[in-house]
Amino acid sequence: xxxxxxxxxxxxxxxxxxxxxxxxxxxxxxxxxxxxxxxxxxxxxxxxxxxxxxxxxxxxxxxxxxxxxxxxxxxxxxxxxxxxxxxxxxxxxxxxxxxxxxxxxxxxxxxxxxxxxxxxxxxxxxxxxxxxxxxxxxxxxxxxxxxxxxxxxxxxxxxxxxxxxxxxxxxxxxxxxxxxxxxxxxxxxxxxxxxxxxxxxxxxxxxxxxxxxxxxxxxxxxxxxxxxxxxxxxxxxxxxxxxxxxxxxxxxxxxxxxxxxxxxxxxxxxxxxxxxxxxxxxxxxxxxxxxxxxxxxxxxxxxxxxxxxxxxxxxxxxxxxxxxxxxxxxxxxxxxxxxxxxxxxxx
Amino acid sequence: xxxxxxxxxxxxxxxxxxxxxxxxxxxxxxxxxxxxxxxxxxxxxxxxxxxxxxxxxxxxxxxxxxxxxxxxxxxxxxxxxxxxxxxxxxxxxxxxxxxxxxxxxxxxxxxxxxxxxxxxxxxxxxxxxxxxxxxxxxxxxxxxxxxxxxxxxxxxxxxxxxxxxxxxxxxxxxxxxxxxxxxxxxxxxxxxxxxxxxxxxxxxxxxxxxxxxxxxxxxxxxxxxxxxxxxxxxxxxxxxxxxxxxxxxxxxxxxxxxxxxxxxxxxxxxxxxxxxxxxxxxxxxxxxxxxxxxxxxxxxxxxxxxxxxxxxxxxxxxxxxxxxxxxxxxxxxxxxxxxxxxxxxxxxxxxxxxxxxxxxxxxxxxxxxxxxxxxxxxxxxxxxxxxxxxxxxxxxxxxxxxxxxxxxxxxxxxxxxxxxxxxxxxxxxxxxxxxxxxxxxxxxxxxxxxxxxxxxxxxx
Numbered sequence: 001x002x003x004x005x006x007x008x009x010x011x012x013x014x015x016x017x018x019x020x021x022x023x024x025x026x027x028x029x030x031x032x033x034x035x036x037x038x039x040x041x042x043x044x045x046x047x048x049x050x051x052x053x054x055x056x057x058x059x060x061x062x063x064x065x066x067x068x069x070x071x072x073x074x075x076x077x078x079x080x081x082x083x084x085x086x087x088x089x090x091x092x093x094x095x096x097x098x099x100x101x102x103x104x105x106x107x108x109x110x111x112x113x114x115x116x117x118x119x120x121x122x123x124x125x126x127x128x129x130x131x132x133x134x135x136x137x138x139x140x141x142x143x144x145x146x147x148x149x150x151x152x153x154x155x156x157x158x159x160x161x162x163x164x165x166x167x168x169x170x171x172x173x174x175x176x177x178x179x180x181x182x183x184x185x186x187x188x189x190x191x192x193x194x195x196x197x198x199x200x201x202x203x204x205x206x207x208x209x210x211x212x213x214x215x216x217x218x219x220x221x222x223x224x225x226x227x228x229x230x231x232x233x234x235x236x237x238x239x240x241x242x243x244x245x246x247x248x249x250x251x252x253x254x255x256x257x258x259x260x261x262x263x264x265x266x267x268x269x270x271x272x273x274x275x276x277x278x279x280x281x282x283x284x285x286x287x288x289x290x291x292x293x294x295x296x297x298x299x300x301x302x303x304x305x306x307x308x309x310x311x312x313x314x315x316x317x318x319x320x321x322x323x324x325x326x327x328x329x330x331x332x333x334x335x336x337x338x339x340x341x342x343x344x345x346x347x
Numbered sequence: 348x349x350x351x352x353x354x355x356x357x358x359x360x361x362x363x364x365x366x367x368x369x370x371x372x373x374x375x376x377x378x379x380x381x382x383x384x385x386x387x388x389x390x391x392x393x394x395x396x397x398x399x400x401x402x403x404x405x406x407x408x409x410x411x412x413x414x415x416x417x418x419x420x421x422x423x424x425x426x427x428x429x430x431x432x433x434x435x436x437x438x439x440x441x442x443x444x445x446x447x448x449x450x451x452x453x454x455x456x457x458x459x460x461x462x463x464x465x466x467x468x469x470x471x472x473x474x475x476x477x478x479x480x481x482x483x484x485x486x487x488x489x490x491x492x493x494x495x496x497x498x499x500x501x502x503x504x505x506x507x508x509x510x511x512x513x514x515x516x517x518x519x520x521x522x523x524x525x526x527x528x529x530x531x532x533x534x535x536x537x538x539x540x541x542x543x544x545x546x547x548x549x550x551x552x553x554x555x556x557x558x559x560x561x562x563x564x565x566x567x568x569x570x571x572x573x574x575x576x577x578x579x580x581x582x583x584x585x586x587x588x589x590x591x592x593x594x595x596x597x598x599x600x601x602x603x604x605x606x607x608x609x610x611x612x613x614x615x616x617x618x619x620x621x622x623x624x625x626x627x628x629x630x631x632x633x634x635x636x637x638x639x640x641x642x643x644x645x646x647x648x649x650x651x652x653x654x655x656x657x658x659x660x661x662x663x664x665x666x667x668x669x670x671x672x673x674x675x676x677x678x679x680x681x682x683x684x685x686x687x688x689x690x691x692x693x694x695x696x697x698x699x700x701x702x703x704x705x706x707x708x709x710x711x712x713x714x715x716x717x718x719x720x721x722x723x724x725x726x727x728x729x730x731x732x733x734x735x736x737x738x739x740x741x742x743x744x745x746x747x748x749x750x751x752x753x754x755x756x757x758x759x760x761x762x763x764x765x766x767x768x769x770x771x772x773x774x775x776x777x778x779x780x781x782x783x784x785x786x787x788x789x790x791x792x793x794x795x796x797x798x799x800x801x802x803x804x805x806x807x
Contacts, residue, residue, distance in 0.1 A: 063468050063472055064468070066420070066421060066424055066464045066467070066468060067461065067464045067465050067468065069424065069428070070424075070457070070460055070461045070464055072428065073427070073428055073431055073457060073460065074457050074461070076431045076432070076435075077431065077450060077453045077454050077456075077457050078454070080434070080435060080442050080446040080450050080453075081446055081447060081450025081451060081453065081454050082447075082450075084442055084443055084444070084445075084446025084447055084450070084520070084521075085443055085520070087435055087439075087442055087443070087446060088435065088439040088440065088442050088443030088446070089443075090435075091435030091436055091439045091442070091753075092439045092753060092754070092755070095436050095753065095755045098432060098435075098436060099432070099436060099761060101432075102428070102429050102432040102433075102436075103764070103768065105425055105428050105429070106425045106426070106428075106429055106768060106772070107768070108425075109421060109422070109424060109425035109428075110421070110422055110425055110772055110775070110776075112421075113417075113418055113421035113422060114418070114775055114776070114779055117418060117779040117782060117783065118775070118778065118779060118782070126775075157439065157443070158754060161755065161756070311446065311447035311520075311521065312447040312448070312513070312521055312522060312523050312524040313523075313524075314447075314451075314523070314524035314525065314526050315446075315447035315448070315450065315451060315521075315524050317526075318451050318454055318455075318524075318526055319454055322454045322455060322457065322458060325458055326457070326458050326461065329458060329462060330458065330461045330462065330465070333461075333462060333465045333466065333469075333488075334465055336465075336469060337465050337468055337469050337472075340469060340472050340473070340476055341468075341472065
């Protein structure tokens with residue numbers, strides 16, 4: 001494997017971690033939006049389900065949301081340092097969805113940071129801003145991914161600013177991003193609600209995870225047809241060298257689906273909960289890596305290869321060294337944070 | 348008025364919209380970045396005092412400050428994310444040709460930002476989860492990663508001022524990079540300490556000003572005194588060092604960036620015995636209405652009135668920075684405010700030395716109450732000098748800003764929307780932090796936070 005390929009793998013690791021952890025954060029925001037309006041508290045009775053759902057969402061993403069979103073910055077920085085040409089090409093073509101995603105990130109982060117701290121009357125709007133932007137941001141990021149996959153980004157940039165991302169495949173990819181984010185979030189919340197001992201809430205999220213699994217699955221199948229029409233190169237790669245990963249994704253997805261259905265019919269036991277998260281995450285991660293394998297050796301399919309996009313050697317080496325240091329320093333710190341946060345969820 | 352004409356003439360151009368957009372979002376972010384870099388240290392000093400000397404007031408302050416840090420860091424993280432999008436959205440050609448070299452600092456910054464985000468969350472969670480001193484130590488990585496992150500970002504910025512450590516290929520793109528040359532470029536040596544100290548001054552004076560206002564309004568209990576003295580003492584101790592570093596910085600700009608030096612001092616004709624102009628308007632060929640001290644500029648630049656300072660006449664017109672008066676007045680404002688803050692710090696030091704107490708007059712509190720805003724203005728003025736003074740270049744001597752800008756349509760609309768969103772953000776952030784203060788005063792339930800474990804006050 002060349003140095004450029006290694007850096008491309010690092011880029012994909014960053015994208016994967018952002019898709020899983022950042023995606024789950026976005027998904028939690030969507031569930032917050034869909035939970036409906038907050039009802040006035042009645043102190044004598046147990047809080048209504050929607051309110052408990054909101055509280056669980058806060059407890060689950062509160063400690064980790066910021067760290068999760070650093071993966072986005074990481075991916076951007078790797079892209080512009082190691083593959084500056086590809087970065088410029090994407091930015092000059094897909095500036096509309098990227099700018100909209102950036103706006104979504106601002107509104108989402110600040111909406112979440114502020115909503116608890118704000119006085120009563122303004123809290124509602126801040127919460128809705130948080131929810132709506134949690135939905136729109138992954139959608140626009142998905143259109144960017146879809147546009148890249150369908151070869152709409154020319155190597156020297158300045159592609160069509162609207163047609164590039166408004167085809168069937170980019171829009172469908174946007175929808176798949178939204179559904180996958182919501183799906184992952186619901187699966188994580190099934191586990192957290194169970195750990196907090198709220199069986200009713202666990203079923204609440206399990207029903208949503210199941211529904212989203214079906215929606216994401218249908219969208220994914222539609223996506224395969226769109227790929228065949230609009231992104232023949234990636235399609236061929238997916239049914240060729242990428243096929244094992246596609247199969248793995250399908251197996252994981254069906255496995256997670258079965259666990260959710262079983263848990264809803266009976267009760268979620270310890271083993272089911274233990275298997276659920278890896279299965280759900282595996283379904284998403286396998287697709288992301290299937291895409292990587294399918295479009296290899298290209299960074300922008302049929303336009304710009306990894307080798308051609310790769311910048312100066314020292315820049316590539318810097319990215320590799322930084323990633324190694326990050327792995328040594330950041331991963332133990334992240335684990336410490338997750339352990340502390342999970343302990344709180346358990347309280 | 349003279350300078351407005353060129354602005355209006357190409358008001359429709361992308362270049363201006365992109366420059367305004369970048370200036371506005373950077374100017375907004377840099378304030379939050381100051382708090383992200385320096386507030387954790389001030390908060391840890393309070394925690395140290397609280398634990399070491401059983402000072403309940405200091406410990407309470409540390410707890411409350413950590414909540415403000417959480418909110419400011421969250422907003423700073425999103426406004427920082429916007430900047431990394433903007434580098435590509437607004438200046439794609441610079442990233443395309445120079446990303447390999449320019450990106451190196453940012454790649455390193457990524458690690459520090461990660462660690463800071465993680466340990467801020469651990470610190471805030473830790474108030475309930477970690478035992479005494481372990482909690483204090485969990486804050487140290489925040490301080491260190493704040494310093495490291497600032498160094499990495501300043502390395503990228505200073506490289507734009509004094510680019511080196513790369514070779515250009517036939518296609519005009521960077522082909523070879525020497526990482527340490529890129530990071531430790533000539534301007535890094537003064538830009539980094541100057542900005543790091545500025546972050547501590549801004550944070551120290553702003554936090555102290557909040558408690559100064561409280562004391563002016565009659566809340567003169569020990570809690571307010573401690574809340575004032577800790578941040579103020581940090582800022583006051585740093586101010587003289589900052590003036591010393593700033594003085595060195597000016598001489599380094601004189602050495603390495605002579606156009607910027609000529610522009611900020613409004614020097615037109617090359618020669619020795621240059622006068623230092625204070626204030627005034629810089630027209631195309633002379634300075635009007637300034638107080639001019641003969642020989643002082645040469646003296647400051649090279650310790651002798653015979654020091655030759657290059658004037659703007661030595662440089663081609665199309666390589667001079669625009670908005671000369673803005674540059675010159677920003678420089679003067681920065682130095683002027685810095686000097687006023689030094690006097691304020693000295694006033695505090697003398698009173699403390701004599702009687703172990705604050706100066707016994709409301710005028711000291713009034714001056715301290717405006718010192719926070721003053722420190723922010725001085726810091727922003729410094730950035731105007733650095734950034735506008737580099738124009739018309741984006742990578743000095745290698746790429747002009749007009750060649751880096753995007754060809755995308757609708758940048759003025761984007762700018763308008765950005766202003767609207769950021770203005771809303773600023774207002775909401777102010778409401779939130781004022782709300783904290785009010786609830787703390789009235790001793791109500793602790794406000795909710797983006798990080799903290801659910802507080803008891805939320806009726807669960």
